[in-house]
Amino acid sequence: MNGRTQIFQDIISAILRGEANGVLKSINAGLQMGMSADEILEEAMIPATIQTLDKYQGADFYIPDVINASHAIEAGLFALKPYTKKSLQKRKKIVIGTVEGDIHDIGKNLVALSLGYAGFEVVDLGVNVSPAEFVRAVEQHRPEILAMSALLTTTMGEMARVIKALEKHHLRKSVRVLVGGGPVTKEFAESIGADAYGSSAREAISIAQSLVRRCSDRERDCAC
Ligand code: B12
Numbered sequence: 001m002n003g004r005t006q007i008f009q010d011i012i013s014a015i016l017r018g019e020a021n022g023v024l025k026s027i028n029a030g031l032q033m034g035m036s037a038d039e040i041l042e043e044a045m046i047p048a049t050i051q052t053l054d055k056y057q058g059a060d061f062y063i064p065d066v067i068n069a070s071h072a073i074e075a076g077l078f079a080l081k082p083y084t085k086k087s088l089q090k091r092k093k094i095v096i097g098t099v100e101g102d103i104h105d106i107g108k109n110l111v112a113l114s115l116g117y118a119g120f121e122v123v124d125l126g127v128n129v130s131p132a133e134f135v136r137a138v139e140q141h142r143p144e145i146l147a148m149s150a151l152l153t154t155t156m157g158e159m160a161r162v163i164k165a166l167e168k169h170h171l172r173k174s175v176r177v178l179v180g181g182g183p184v185t186k187e188f189a190e191s192i193g194a195d196a197y198g199s200s201a202r203e204a205i206s207i208a209q210s211l212v213r214r215c216s217d218r219e220r221d222c223a224c
Contacts (some may be wrong), residue, residue, distance in 0.1 A: 003033065009075065016051060020069025020075035027079050037082075037101035039082035041119055045076055046205075049117045053202035073117055092212045093143035097125035097134060099158035103152035107181060107201070111147065113206055114201040120145075131158070131165035138171050144212050149181040149206070156183050160192040176211040180204065 007030045014022030030040050052069045055061070088100055094115055098108050105127045117123045122140050125133060138146055146166075150156040159179050166172040176195040179188075189197035198204040 004030075004035065007033070007035070008040075008047075011040065012048040012051065015045075015048035015069055015072045015076065016055060018065055020068075020072045023076040023084040024071045024079055027076055031083065037080040040080060045080070046118050048076075049073055049114065050202060050205060053114060053200075053205075057200070057202065060063040060092050077117070091119060091121040092145070092208075093121045093123065093146040094142055094147055094208060095123045095125065095134070095137045095141055095143040096148045096149070097129035098127040098151075099162065100128055100130045100153050101158060102150050102152050102155040103127045104149070104181070107151070108149035110201040111149065111180065111198075111204045114205055115147075118205040118209070120208060131162045134162045135165050135169050135171065138166065138175055139157075139169070141176060145176045145178055145208055146181070147178040147208075150179075150184060151182045153183045155180070156188065159184075162191050176206060176214075178204070178211065182200065194204070 001080060007026050009025055010026040011030070014020075014026060030044075052066075052073065056066045056069070096108060096112050096115070098105055108122075108127070109125070112122045112124045123137060123143065125137055129155060134146065134148070137143075146162075148159050148162060150159060159177075163172065163177060166175065166177075177193075178196045179192075179194045180200075182197045184197060186197045196207050198207045
């Protein structure tokens with residue numbers, strides 16, 4: 001293993017062990033070796049976030065371990081912040097919210113947090129968000145992705161209303177729509193004309209990354 005790979009690995013291991021000091025030590029060593037903050041984010045911080053989400057999925061874990069791992073991630077992101085000015089300006093934006101009539105937000109918050117850790121700029125509209133509010137947020141923030149959560153069979157249909165409202169305001173082509181939440185399925189997502197469905201916070205990261213890549217490929221008239 002060469003020096004660079006060793007540093008990436010050390011950062012990932014320290015995050016998984018929940019050791020913020022170890023993360024900071026390895027990040028400093030990497031920066032001193034001439035690594036860029038973007039490289040450290042891409043090769044270590046994002047893979048570590050995904051591995052952390054995998055590790056703590058299900059019910060069989062000790063909550064302080066999750067808290068330590070998330071503190072270690074936050075410490076790393078904070079340490080890299082002064083060096084990521086350029087890339088922060090280019091950060092891809094995601095607007096997220098729970099649809100109208102629905103106040104479930106635990107899963108949506110996890111998704112928002114994970115996307116933030118993975119380097120996206122997340123604008124969280126909260127819960128009980130009406131189609132008009134989603135439309136306003138897309139107009140105002142010009143995100144690459146609009147993400148919606150619904151936990152009730154009675155509110156998942158709101159996602160279709162939001163997509164219709166985007167079409168009505170000629171905004172549908174400017175944004176990728178990602179949906180998720182308990183009763184939502186891939187088939188439902190397709191039936192309402194969403195671009196993608198994600199079943200978990202971990203999946204949300206890889207799907208958002210691939211939507212943004214597709215966006216950059218200019219497959220659509222995106223605001224990226
Ligand atoms: C906690 C909870 C509540 C809390 C919500 C607190 C809060 N701040 O969120 C309270 C008590 C307020 C509540 C109220 C109600 N609830 Co409730 N609630 C739940 C419960 C127990 C857990 C939901 C949860 O947080 N899960 C944990 C998170 C982490 O999982 P998640 O939300 O699924 O999110 C994950 C994925 O789905 C995905 N995901 C979620 N959103 C998104 C978005 C995107 C873009 C992507 C990619 C992925 C993604 O990633 C997340 C993380 O991995 C569920 C039962 C259950 N076991 O699911 C019932 C449940 C959802 N509730 C239910 C009901 C019926 C209600 C009420 C109508 C009850 C009532 N009669 O008043 C009200 C509705 C209130 C309203 N208008 O919204 C039903 C829904 C049935 C249905 N299919 O329609 C459930 C399934 C319970 C049941 N078995 O009957 N509830």
